[in-house]
Amino acid sequence: MTLRKRKGTNMSINHKPNRAVVKRSVAMFAACAAVAAGLVTYGLSAAGAATMTQAQRTFTFGLKPSPGIASCLPHARGVASITPGSLNDTMKVTLYGMPANSDFDLFVIQTPNKPFGVSWYQSDIHAGRTGSGSATVRGIFDRETFSVSPGGTTTFAPTHQFHLGVWFNDPNLPFRLGCEPGMTAPVVTPFNGEQHAGIQVVNTAQFPDNAGPLSRVHR
Secondary structure, eight states, X not given: OEEEEOSSSOEEEEOOOOHXXXXXXXXXXXXXXXXXXXXXXXXXXXXXXXXXXXXXXXXXXXXXXOTTTTTTOTTOEEEEEEEEOXXXXXXXXXXXXXXXXXXXXXXXXXXXXXXXXXXEEEEEEEEOTTSOEEXXXXXXXXXXXXXXEOSSSOOEEEEEOOEEEEEESSTHHHHHHTOSTXXXXXXXXXXXXXXXXXXXXXXXXXXXXXXXXXXXOOO
């Protein structure tokens, strides 16, 4: 800022921009913009990394036709995925190659084939007109899955259940499909809410009896 004396006794003030101050202001603005952009980028990257980590932790495996099923339902199969959480796990089971508009029951079981052992009812699954359907459940579906009965109507020690099995809800359906050759009446099993279900349709017998797929999931 300079002072310039004019004629007479009055003084006038002439303002000129300070180049150093302007440069500092521009530099500070650029720095703030860079920090803001960095924060946005970090937020997006962190969110993406979290999604990738969750996807990487999901364990996916198949369900194969139970004994005798391939002859009456040659395309029967299933796919399961388990995503561990901090408190529990999310499991999705999808069935394919089933009779159109049919119902099934999903269990977590001790062994994949007879006599199945300790079994835990999870969900119903409805196969629509294309013969496919899915259900999503939440619980403990990992290496810590177990049941125990210290007393009461029955008693047994802590017992792990690492396999999955799916049963026909209607015992008449597999009988009509010819899945029970040589039988004169439908086979009835206790694997639904009314304890009046059909035979098993798919399971996880490709895994060892004592090391089913759930044993491979860790939280």
